[in-house]
Amino acid sequence: MGKKRKHSETEAAAPVVKNDSAPERPKRTLLGWKDKNEDAEKSKPASVSGFRNKEKVLVTCSRRISYRYRHLMLNMVSLLPHCKKDSKVEAKSSKGATLNELIELKGSSSCLFFECRKHKDLYLWMVKSPSGPSVKFLVNAVHTMEELKLTGNHLKGSRPLLTFSSNFDKDAHWKLLKEMLTQVFGIPKEHRKSKPYHDHVFVFSIVDDHIWFRNYQISVPHNESDKIARGGLDKMTLIEVGPRFCLNPIKIFGGSFGGPTLYENPFYVSPNQIRALEKRNKAGKFAKKIKAKTRRQMHELANPLEPDEFADMWKDE
Amino acid sequence: MSYEEDIVSDDEMNMIDEDVATDSEAESLSDSDTENEITEKLAEPTKTAVYNRAGLLDKLQDISWPEDVPWTHKLTVEIDQGQAVDVNDDLAREMAFYTQGLEGTREGYGKLEAMGLPFLRPSDYFAEMVKSDTHMEKVKSKLLYEKKQIEESEERRKARDNKRMAKEVQSQKMKERAKQKKDDIESVKKWRKQRQQSGFSEKGKDLDLEFGNGKSFQRGGGAKKRPGVTPGDRSGGKGGRPTSRMNNKKREFRDSKFGHGGRKGLNKQNTAETTNDFKGGFRGGKASGNKRQKR
Structure with a gap:
């Protein structure tokens, strides 16, 4: 609690502080004293505006989740140092209330809930907690970090750069999703578990109305701490770290784990329907065969063969 | 009816x-x-789908951070994807993601550098990584294994090529030797005839002419002295041994006709055609005609 009060105090006091703190001693850097006024001015408004990102994400999953999806969840936990992992939650109809309570208990402001159904389908709930919207995704094409094809590696807790494809600004619901993704997946600045370097990048890209997620390690040839060698930016390469997944938004609700529906994916077909359709297609096979057979019989009856005029040609002898 | x-x-x-x-x-x-429909997507949007634009924007207003939040808090970069990416083309899709990441990083690093913030890990900064060392060891060993596999196959192919080349070279050499020998014999015959015609006179001069240029009758270029063999011995090595295989004209011809050396194994193995060929039936005894079909 003490921390919080402190923060609010600084917020209030900040504008006053700005004016009389002009002669400040130069900042020490790795290479010596830095006395650029420009930098000092630049760094100040950040503290002045008093904004501090205090995002905390509750990460949990439903009971009877399959191992692959559980690993995906654990990967997310290792990627987000500002998250709190909790034990599994029974995925009943009343799970919303339970989860809301849990979020409140943990003091977090958002939640990622991995819901596995039928050991096959993974749904991801991304929720802003007290009043914010919640989104339900269907998760496809899951690859976890454990796969040996993904050879990259990066610091645990370093803050990622978040890259969004430009089509996130196309529509209202994409805009909302972008904001939510930046808040949930962006690691708060100066979080105590975060590290001050940026060595990986998240890619969020909308292709075919799905959000694709990728995580790459950035490898730059460099010799000093914060100076890239000449042409280093051109030589920069990315190595995939994982995990990979693809989110298909199903619905956006107004409240947290509920509330009025704000958006519904008009193209969405649930995996259950797809499977049922497949099954029905397969089941039709026998009926079709029978139908064809009867049709053939009817046809043969309707068009009897002409009596063979040579049928009893040799019978007389 | x-x-x-x-x-x-x-x-x-x-x-x-x-x-x-x-x-x-x-x-x-x-x-x-209907089968086409099983692609996780409806062909056309459902009419009843809810789309509350005002509500969405409202919510966006609610949750979004204040406008003047410095970029270092967000670290977001927007990248124009160019033309639409085909989802089903895995390579193109991944390439698009990769380029998006790369361009985003360049932009982000540019911004960070302009602000004078550290963003690259010093080489002596060690901390916990996302993937454990044991896992990275596994990754490394897999990469090494793959590399080794590729190298081995490359080597095998090279050896095969070399063998083929060596065979060609060998046959070329043999041919050359045979030709040289023939020429030599020819020249001797010519010389003999000439001598006969000229009535066995001025023999020294002709001899010099014909044999002075280092050629000889012997195989392997004359100048070589064979240890432990008498100069007149033309048996080519061990006393009782017959002449070498390649010198025997009849043998050579027969070899070329019936084949000699080389692999036999492949002739006896099944190939795709023979395995699928049931002409002979399975009762080996009666289907005598097809036994040799393969050859």
Whole structure:
């Protein structure tokens, strides 16, 4: 609690502080004293505006989740140092209330809930907690970090750069999703578990109305701490770290784990329907065969063969 | 079958048949349509889907951070993707993601550098990584294994090529030797004839002419002295041994006709054709005709 009060105090006091703190001693850097006024001015408004990102994400999953999806969840936990992992939650109809309570208990402001159904389908709930919207995704094409094809590696807790494809600004619901993704997946600045370097990048890209997620390690040839060698930016390469997944938004609700529906994916077909359709297609096979057979019989009856005029040609002898 | 239907004229019958045919065609078409539909997406948007734009924007207003939040808090970069990416083309799609990441990083690093913030890990900064060392060891060993596999196959191919080359070179050499020998014998014959014609006079001069240029009758270029063999010995090595295989004209011809050396194994192995060929049936005894079909 003490921390919080402190923060609010600084917020209030900040504008006053700005004016009389002009002669400040130069900042020490790795290479010596830095006395650029420009930098000092630049760094100040950040503290002045008093904004501090205090995002905390509750990460949990439903009971009877399959191992692959559980690993995906654990990967997310290792990627987000500002998250709190909790034990599994029974995925009943009343799970919303339970989860809301849990979020409140943990003091977090958002939640990622991995819901596995039928050991096959993974749904991801991304929720802003007290009043914010919640989104339900269907998760496809899951690859976890454990796969040996993904050879990259990066610091645990370093803050990622978040890259969004430009089509996130196309529509209202994409805009909302972008904001939510930046808040949930962006690691708060100066979080105590975060590290001050940026060595990986998240890619969020909308292709075919799905959000694709990728995580790459950035490898730059460099010799000093914060100076890239000449042409280093051109030589920069990315190595995939994982995990990979693809989110298909199903619905956006107004409240947290509920509330009025704000958006519904008009193209969405649930995996259950797809499977049922497949099954029905397969089941039709026998009926079709029978139908064809009867049709053939009817046809043969309707068009009897002409009596063979040579049928009893040799019978007389 | 009722009586009425029996009377139906032929033409009408055909018509009905056609109807049936078209029906079945339509059915099959519709079937394929439904099969196409199994692509996790409806062909056209449902009309009843909710889209509350105002509500969405409201919520966006609610949750979004204040406008003047410095970029270092967000670290977001927007990248224009260019033209639309084909989802089903895995390579193109991944490439698009990669370029998006790369361009984003360049932009982000540019911004960070302009602000004078550290963003690259010093080489002596060690901390916990996302993937454990044991896991990275596994990754490394897999990469090494793959590399080794590729190298081995490369080597095998090279050896095969070399062998083929060596065979060609060998045969070329053999041919050359045979030709040289023939020439030599020819020249001796010529010289003998000449000498005979000229009545055995001025023998020293001719000898010099013919043999002075280092050629000789012996295989392997004359100048070599064979240890432990008398100069006149033409048996080519061990006393009782017959002349070498390649010098025997008859043998050579027969070899070329019937084959000699080389692999036999492949002739006896099944190939794709022979395995699928059941002409001979499975009762080996009776299907005698096809036993040699393979050759």
